[in-house]
Amino acid sequence: MNSKRAGLFLALLCLMLAVSFASSAVFAQSGTISLTVDATKTPQKFIPCTEVIPVKPGPLTLYYPKWIPGEHSPSGPIVNLTGLKFTANGQTIPWRRDLTDVFTFHLDVPAGADRVEAKYDYLEPSGGGIYGGSLSATDKLIVLEWNQTVLYPAGSPVDKIMVAPKLVLPDGWKFGTPQKIESQSGNETTFATISLEELVDSPVIAGEYYRNIDLTPPGEKIHHEIDLAADDAADLNMSPEVEKGLKNLVAEAGALFGARHYRNYHFLLALSDHVAHFGLEHHECNDSRLPERILLEPNAAIAVGGLLAHEYVHSWNGKFRRPADLSTPDYEVPMKTDLLWVYEGLTDYLGPLLAARSGLWTPEQYRANLANISAGLGVGRLGRTWRPLLDTAVGEPGLGFARGWLNWRRGTDYYDEGDLLWLEVATIIHQQTHGAKSIDDFCHLFHGGPNDGPQLKTYTFEQLVASLNQIVPYDWARFFHERLDSTSPNPPVGGIENGGWNLVFNDKPIKTHSRRPVMNDEYTIGLAIGPDGSVFDSIVNGPAFNAGVTSGMKVVGVNGRLYTHDLLEDAIKASKDNSQPISLLVVIDDYYKTCNIDYHGGERYPHLVRDESKPDYLDELGKPRVAGE
């Protein structure tokens, strides 16, 4: 959806919501919905569902979840909902879709009926989609996010709608979930009745190849585990180092926040090359997906630490503490995303910090990540000069995951730049209190409190600022506004510099884990380019851009030879001693074009180097807080 349509869409939606809430009062609020998801045909990507909804006679409005918590957008995969049929007292009830909202269905419950049975099928997509709307099932596993398989009646907040869920799995498959099991019979599991809000917050991972590993640190009373499902048995072999790092992560998170807000916690990790790779947070678990053989790779700890630490932090920052305007009564009310630089940005700071403290990342890897993201955000990224950071958060629901031209669009910079922003906050707390307090004190204050299980405590910008002022009085509002509204070409690297390090470029390659691809090409000729020559991004006003290469083109030749990435790297290396331009043959649409790039700078990789005039607070922040790890 483009931005103009998004605005109109939301306006219509608000209008429609006012009407639908007023007219749909026939859901019998005291009743419990029973939901049965038949996942036995997972290998065929076909998931039949049956739902029995207690009702009263009269008009009934049902919603398919649209605004999915954690996805920050109207991303419910309605396109995959098929085969919809309703019956009551054995009679078919006709339905009609709302004229202004494809997620809304209307029907009339006949006199005498006290329940409606809905039957429908969820189709696992063969490709495309984002987050939960992408492929979640293979021949060997499924990640079931319940929002995909449920309809709910209008008129009640989702924390008041009770659901009794049942799941049927292929023979022999095992599963993991934070949900309480009421009974099991063969391959059929009945879970305890919970609110719809809690159900959507409690996915299930299941598969033929499954194992769980206890991650509860010594002396910890709350149970933690990782539930792994993979496309092959061999993929489940987690190294003792990664297992130890994850146990440390649990312990370090406890030390950072000083409290937990869950009854037990499950890291649900799908290992497959077929499912989309992302993470989605929940109060008591996270739904994370990585390449099939990642645990067998040398960079397993980097990848696992990068994704799982981020999603785990969300249990505190995003789930327990959530911006008030991202907290909605149901999945139909639009979310306002202006505070995503806290929800995601602070998480993007604390996740890698915990990955470092737990030993999943080395201090070098932690610094390399910071170097990479600050280099990726600027200098020379002109997108910064037209689009303030705040707008990358506000625009998320319609603009967040556009492809190509990322340096000019700015994409989801509230993640990476949020990391830098909160690092700067951490160094200011340290400086202003002369080392007496740290970001940990803020996390204790903001994310702490008693553990009453999954809870939501909302906040506004003003309340966030007030909490920071409780740690140390400072003009935090001005600090944030300056950085959120800035159109400076320079990224906010104050935290790195306060921490005793500087960003530099040299010819030594780096290894890291980040959302941004690490490529020599990006910081030299200004291209983010794939192994097959596809141009993901061309830095606007960079050398390649000025020679005519833009996002979406494909490089097929380098200096008169067939393109390989190695050849391009060689040409960049040689450019230092070469007065000739680098000649790229590119394809755009079905036309060939030669682009001569006037670049003679050689290799350039971003690094952090010590500023010996200042204490090394950056490394100090990343040291373990829990003894004996």
Ligand SMILES: [Zn+2]
């Ligand atoms: Zn996140």
